[in-house]
Amino acid sequence: MYKLIIFLLLALPIGVFAQTVTTGTVFDYSKKTLSLPGVSIRNLNSKKSTSTNREGKYTIGANIGDLLEFSAVGYHTDTLYLTNLLNRTIYLPVKSNSLKDVDITAVRMNSQVTDAKDPLAEKYTLLSTGGNLNRKRMTDKVGGLNLNLGYGKYRRQQRKEADLEEKEMYLQEIDENFTAKAITDMTKLEGEELKNFMIIYRPSVETVKAERPYRYAYYISRAFAAWKKLTPQERKLQDLPKLKAN
Template sequence: MYKLIVFLLLALPFGALAQTVTTGVVFDYNKKSVTLPGVSVRNLNSKKVTTTTSTGKYTIPASVGDLIEFSAVGYHTDTLYLTSLLNRSIYLPVKSTSLADVDVRAVRMNSQVTDAKDPLAEKYTLLNTGGNLGRKRMKDKVGGLNLNLGYGKYKRQQRKEADLEEKEMYQEEIDASFSEKAITDLTKLQGEELKNFMIIYRPSIEAVKSERPFRYNYHISQAYAAWQKLTPQQRKLQDLPKLKVN
């Protein structure tokens, strides 16, 4: 009996050491050197919760394959897919704030104010159209009609160019954030599997525009969890059918 008690006491520390944990430090995304205390760290698999210390450090029980969520007031929530239990640095982006829209329903104006002339107002010239229309006068600025010719087509062209520039901007962002290195660091995928994964799960421009800033690490971790459920055949890109030669 005495030997059994001694054995259990000796085995207890080893059992405690055998528990798996992951550690790291949480930083501000914009100010890379600023650590964030009080960040809530949650293991979505085991439901374990902890918070970062005054220096931004955290330690939480976890295993490889778990999803760890980081959330704080004023910051976007981020999720990490654990491919290892090594110490990690987490960067949380600040939520952007915008002013609420103001609904103006009625305005009471003073007639003395509305009748006042602006001394800096641009002057315009009254034109006589000539010919049979001599009785009428134009009250537009000189050359106003000529400047409006083709204006609608010009504006449409401008909108098309702006749309193309916006799409190009989002494509460059996706290329930089949904890169081979970023995916390999999170999933360890390489070679042909990595290429197929990037084609199948590349985020669309619409998805990136709907959530700003877009959480690429969370998207990659969710996509990798779905990838693991696919069969080897489903992970391969299907070849297009060959056209028959007449």
């Protein structure tokens, strides 16, 4: 009887410990086999924190219902709601590079350039931002978990905020690159013509998002070639029709 009591007392701390930690491994989202060392993991409920080792593995104190945050330099921050404490695999996507370092010096304005396809154009896809990334299926979500207990609403709100932030980022990028000075330097347009050109040919968020990095100088040259083919009337903004009186 005494031996049984001693065995239970010795086994109790191990059992308690096993139920108050969670473990896992963090990988690069694009390169699934590339583990990530030095990723910071923070328990937003208990404020405990740790980081992954050289193999990308981590162990952190946690309970079911806690929210874990994963962050690393150059990667999107993501969160995980714990519905159990089983070992899991986490994937972090790389952040996209900013276009602010691109320096375009000149573009030749002739038909051979403006009517030709861009041989250097490359397609890039920008992932959603803010820890609310569109993964392939539920099996690609952190740990393949089905988030519930009200957390689904929290995630939807996060996705909505991330979409707004992403749109604002693209609008700011367009404002910084599709400027009156850049257009005038390339096309010599000024005054009312410049204003109309910028309104008619301002690139949309969808257009800029579809091609990364977006080549604004090349786009302006193509738009100017199309502009020169318009009639003087077509280059003017049309007035809105007047409302008929009842």
